[in-house]
Amino acid sequence: MSENNPRIRIFCPVCSSRFIPEDGKVQEGSVVTCPVCGQMLEVEKTDDGWTGERRDRLSDEEIRDRVGEFARIRGYVFNEMKSEIIDGLLSKRDRFGDFYCPCRLEHVTEYQCPCKPTRAGDVERLGRCHCGLFWKG
Ligand SMILES: [Zn+2]
Incomplete structure (x- = not known):
């Protein structure tokens, strides 16, 4: 169809x-x-x-694909902090049930990675997201 x-x-x-x-x-x-x-x-x-x-809900691939696609769409880049932050996201999933920002204490929908402030343009304004996962290219 x-x-x-x-x-x-x-x-x-x-x-x-x-x-x-x-x-x-x-x-x-x-x-x-x-x-x-x-x-x-x-x-x-x-x-x-x-x-x-x-797609691939809650799998390691899901969050890797999501952050990769988000960076591609926005033209952001990663640096050596990426693997540590991805580990943090996987740990949040294991402990709190979804890919919440590893640098925040609140586990709410708006802080699922990429968090709402990041989607709203934090990287353009500040040069990076709160965690330092996404950087201005
Ligand atoms: Zn979406």
Whole structure:
């Protein structure tokens, strides 16, 4: 099943945004990247509209793909701190159930990596994100 309706918006369960897929087309089961947070999503149609299921949910690959895609979309770069921060994210998942920012004490949706302040432009303003995972290129 596919549709060509350009008004279709896909819901991202990580950052709670709705976005129009790049080519304006959606096919059930296809994989798209959320342009806001970098999450890779398998497209599904539900009674409420189109949604994205987190690909490889909670796996090591999921967060590696997400931060890589987010950096690619924004033009950010990593440095030698990356592996330590990824380890911190994996540890947060093991202890608190999702990929929360390793440098914050609150385990809430808005601090899932990439956290809301980072999505809102902290790297442009400050040169880096709170943790030092993403850096201005
Ligand atoms: Zn998202």
